[in-house]
Amino acid sequence: MSQTVNERTQGNGTGTNGHSKTMIQSHAPATGELLGEVPVMGADEVRAAVARARAAQQAWAALPLEERCERVLRYKDAIVERADEVVDLLAKECGKPRHEALAHEVMIVADIAAYFTKVAPHALAPREIPLHMLKHRKSVLHYTPRGVVGVISPWNFPFQLPLRDVIMALIAGNAAVLKPSEVTPLIALKAKQIWDEAGLPADLFQVVTGYGATGAALIDSGIQLLVFTGGVATGKRVAAACGERLIPCVMELGGKAPFIACADTDIERTARGIVYGGFANSGQVCIAIERVYAHREIHDRLLTRVVELTKELKMGDPSTDWVDIGAIIFPQQMDIADKHIQDAVAKGARLETGGKRKPGPGQFYEPTVLSGCNHSMSVMTAEIFGPVIPFMSVASDEEAIALANESHLGLNAYVFSGDRGHGRRVAERVEAGSVLVNDVLLNGGMPEAPFGGIKQSGFGRVMSDDSLREMCDVRHVNEERMATPVDPFWFPYTEKSYKLFRKGLGVLFGGGSVLDRLKSLF
Numbered sequence: 001m002s003q004t005v006n007e008r009t010q011g012n013g014t015g016t017n018g019h020s021k022t023m024i025q026s027h028a029p030a031t032g033e034l035l036g037e038v039p040v041m042g043a044d045e046v047r048a049a050v051a052r053a054r055a056a057q058q059a060w061a062a063l064p065l066e067e068r069c070e071r072v073l074r075y076k077d078a079i080v081e082r083a084d085e086v087v088d089l090l091a092k093e094c095g096k097p098r099h100e101a102l103a104h105e106v107m108i109v110a111d112i113a114a115y116f117t118k119v120a121p122h123a124l125a126p127r128e129i130p131l132h133m134l135k136h137r138k139s140v141l142h143y144t145p146r147g148v149v150g151v152i153s154p155w156n157f158p159f160q161l162p163l164r165d166v167i168m169a170l171i172a173g174n175a176a177v178l179k180p181s182e183v184t185p186l187i188a189l190k191a192k193q194i195w196d197e198a199g200l201p202a203d204l205f206q207v208v209t210g211y212g213a214t215g216a217a218l219i220d221s222g223i224q225l226l227v228f229t230g231g232v233a234t235g236k237r238v239a240a241a242c243g244e245r246l247i248p249c250v251m252e253l254g255g256k257a258p259f260i261a262c263a264d265t266d267i268e269r270t271a272r273g274i275v276y277g278g279f280a281n282s283g284q285v286c287i288a289i290e291r292v293y294a295h296r297e298i299h300d301r302l303l304t305r306v307v308e309l310t311k312e313l314k315m316g317d318p319s320t321d322w323v324d325i326g327a328i329i330f331p332q333q334m335d336i337a338d339k340h341i342q343d344a345v346a347k348g349a350r351l352e353t354g355g356k357r358k359p360g361p362g363q364f365y366e367p368t369v370l371s372g373c374n375h376s377m378s379v380m381t382a383e384i385f386g387p388v389i390p391f392m393s394v395a396s397d398e399e400a401i402a403l404a405n406e407s408h409l410g411l412n413a414y415v416f417s418g419d420r421g422h423g424r425r426v427a428e429r430v431e432a433g434s435v436l437v438n439d440v441l442l443n444g445g446m447p448e449a450p451f452g453g454i455k456q457s458g459f460g461r462v463m464s465d466d467s468l469r470e471m472c473d474v475r476h477v478n479e480e481r482m483a484t485p486v487d488p489f490w491f492p493y494t495e496k497s498y499k500l501f502r503k504g505l506g507v508l509f510g511g512g513s514v515l516d517r518l519k520s521l522f
């Protein structure tokens, strides 16, 4: 058990922890209530789970795609039927508001299942690729399941993120073994329980619980693809472990989303977008707004409105009240917020609102807005993953773009402008996997579009038809369209055939017009 993970989970809840190396206790971050405990699974158990998944995958892959889709839809129906159960647990174990549990987790999972079962027959159908030169041959790409897909996931969207990858893996004909975050294992087990109780093949989708070592064991257990979502530091270790074993992997890592507010933007909508995009799930969102670059012409008005709206937010226990802001997952996340806020204030930033924990049971941190920030402050450069929105005034869009791109991360970015064309032109210059114009967070629930980062935010993509195909091995089958009695590429190599090729090179690829090149033949 690594020290970091140990420290982190020991702090989760009331402080009265009962963690041992064999069991993990899950506490509600809003109250400290003990919700349950799960085993820490060792390497042998993980290997056995993967072996069972592999055996189940054979029969699953042999089913026609339409039948696999029909079963995945049965899972979706069961999830929708039991949505309130899932929402209740998300509000408890994750401390997130019930609206977010429903809209950001359950609804997105249902949509992903509905969307990918609809498009899979087309997306995974054999595809002919036209050959531009070798017209006598025909090439077709076939998408075949990889085998067992490993999924390692974080705690901030403990239902949506893993099930997104599991569902896509299953539709593509794979088995899936999920290692959920040690902080939110009960949600993953609820997803598994719904799968089993819907009468679906138990071994095909399995959950292995534990700390990082259990995740490391999953990578070492003979999986064919890993989809990892988590922090940059862990991602580096996980990518290295995959590289060591030559396992293809998708890395969905941290973010530091910039928000560019242009001079012509509508203040009210922009302010509401910032407050929602920065404080949903208490800012514990990889695509949360983590830094605002506001044009100086509107900076003060925008800041004033953001502060007003922030003060209106209602914070509390989401499992007993209708709140906008829920709990923080564990105390270390609040320490991180404190550290960056203190650094910013020490370097001249102004604390407009928030900036402290709420006393009493549970872990709550006031939504915080800072102004007068700049890139010498860690609050503008390091991922915070908490309810903190730092503002910086800029003289031009050029300056905002340069600052937005001055980051080691590049997951999401946002541009707000009253002129759609202008917003788009700015967006096209921001270095990020996705840039939204005049909206926030929305691409997390856009299954058609590829989701993922550049720079240290990771590589590979989830969602989109391309990512569904990435769940497969691509088999290129090339066959003849017509018989060729003599093949000029084959033996014997003669002077005559060499000269023919030499002429061919000039005609096909030489300079000048096609006519000139053809003339050179005679």
Ligand code: NAD
Residues within 6 Å of the ligand: 152, 153, 154, 155, 156, 157, 161, 179, 180, 181, 182, 210, 211, 212, 213, 214, 215, 216, 229, 230, 231, 232, 234, 235, 237, 238, 251, 252, 253, 254, 255, 285, 286, 383, 385, 411, 452, 453, 457, 458
């Ligand atoms: P984390 O990196 O601490 O843990 C992620 C998962 O990796 C957990 O299940 C953990 O047990 C496991 N793990 C730890 N060490 C491992 C090892 N050596 N081998 C295999 N698995 C190991 O991340 P977290 O704190 O749970 O989540 C927060 C981070 O996730 C943030 O940085 C956030 O930006 C990022 N995130 C990214 C996305 C995205 O789509 N890009 C989405 C959500 C969260």
